[in-house]
Amino acid sequence: DAKTTQPPSMDCAEGRAANLPCNHSTISGNEYVYWYRQIHSQGPQYIIHGLKNNETNEMASLIITEDRKSSTLILPHATLRDTAVYYCIVPYSGSARQLTFGSGTQLTVLP
Amino acid sequence: KAGVTQTPRYLIKTRGQQVTLSCSPISGHRSVSWYQQTPGQGLQFLFEYFSETQRNKGNFPGRFSGRQFSNSRSEMNVSTLELGDSALYLCASSLGLAGGPTLYEQYFGPGTRLTVT
Numbered sequence: 606d607a608k609t610t611q612p613p614s615m616d617c618a619e620g621r622a623a624n625l626p627c628n629h630s631t632i633s634g635n636e637y638v639y640w641y642r643q644i645h646s647q648g649p650q651y652i653i654h655g656l657k658n659n660e661t662n663e664m665a666s667l668i669i670t671e672d673r674k675s676s677t678l679i680l681p682h683a684t685l686r687d688t689a690v691y692y693c694i695v696p697y698s699g700s701a702r703q704l705t706f707g708s709g710t711q712l713t714v715l716p
Numbered sequence: 717k718a719g720v721t722q723t724p725r726y727l728i729k730t731r732g733q734q735v736t737l738s739c740s741p742i743s744g745h746r747s748v749s750w751y752q753q754t755p756g757q758g759l760q761f762l763f764e765y766f767s768e769t770q771r772n773k774g775n776f777p778g779r780f781s782g783r784q785f786s787n788s789r790s791e792m793n794v795s796t797l798e799l800g801d802s803a804l805y806l807c808a809s810s811l812g813l814a815g816g817p818t819l820y821e822q823y824f825g826p827g828t829r830l831t832v833t
Contacts, residue, residue, distance in 0.1 A: 637817045648720075648806050648824030649759070654817055696820045702772040703749065704808075704820060706759035 609693045614711040617687075623680040625710050627693030630674040638669060639696065639704070640678045642689040642712075649692070649706070652678065683714045718743065720809050720825035728831045734795040737828045739807030741788050747771075747812020748790040749822060750782060753804040762805075765790055766812045797832045804829050 610628040617623040629638060640652040653660055653667045655676070660667045666679040680687055692709040721740045729735050741748050750762040761774040765784035782792040788809075794801055808822035 637820065639820050648808075648827050649822075651821055651823060654821060656817070694820070702747075702764050702819060703761040703774065704751075704759075704822060705761065706751075708758070 609695055609707055611691070611693050611707065611710045613708060614713070616713050616715055617680075617683045619685060619714050619716050620682055623683040623687065623712055623714070625678040625680075625691050625693075625712060626675065627678070628675045629693070629695045632673050632695050634673075636695050636697075638667065638676050639694045640665070640667065641692045641694065641704075641706075642687075643692070643709075644686075644689040652691075683712075685714050685716060688712060688714045720807055720823055722805075722807050722825040722828050724828060725826065726829045726831075728833060729797050730833055731797055731799060733797050734793060735797060735830060736791055736793045737805055737807075737830075739790045739792075739809075739825060741790070741807075741809030742823055745809035745811055745823070746788050747810045747819065748784055748788065749808045749810070750790070750792050751806040751808065752776075753806060753827070754802070759806070762792065794830075799832050802830060802832045 637654050637656050639654040641649045643649040652664050655667045655669050669676045690709040690711050692706050723738045747766045749764040751759050753759045763782050764772045768784045779795045784790045804827045806827045808824045810822045811818040
């Protein structure tokens with residue numbers, strides 16, 4: 606998998622946008638960026654993925670830079686329930702067929 | 717659509733015993749992956765099955781094995797349990813189409829918490 610770098614922790618005020626950055630400077634041209642989160646003691650939850658264009662769904666938006674070396678996950682109006690570890694993953698485009706979870710970013714939404 | 721279910725949710729076993737964990741994927745999903753999560757090692761990939769065939773295996777000893785049935789349900793087995801096998805075991809399902817982005821769009825179950833004493 607392409608190596609990803611995320612800050613270990615971030616805080617965000619409830620109701621404000623949470624912007625979670627991820628660097629993936631070694632990403633290949635056909636590799637996607639995936640975001641997952643894990644709320645304490647629960648299984649990870651798929652959030653969104655993208656290749657080069659910005660993506661949005663009901664949970665979040667994903668902004669990928671033009672050179673694809675970094676991306677930002679945006680939770681537009683963070684709530685306390687968004688407190689979780691967020692993982693940015695770039696799976697190997699070959700035959701690995703596995704997700705490799707790093708340390709992620711612990712996002713704490715403050716009341 | 718029902719999510720991924722795992723049974724049992726909690727399990728306590730003794731060293732040397734064996735254990736079987738079960739996973740039912742989302743309807744229509746043909747790929748099932750298993751992960752182990754421990755405080756020290758984080759989330760680690762065990763293996764992935766698609767259409768009853770193991771397509772990939774992580775770096776775990778042979779005591780860890782799995783299988784997938786024709787209805788895509790999957791089981792994993794750990795034999796000769798060790799204290800270090802205490803972990804949260806997670807199952808994830810996806811459409812599993814090789815070469816496409818949906819392979820990595822995985823939906824996780826709540827996990828089985830295994831405690832080995």
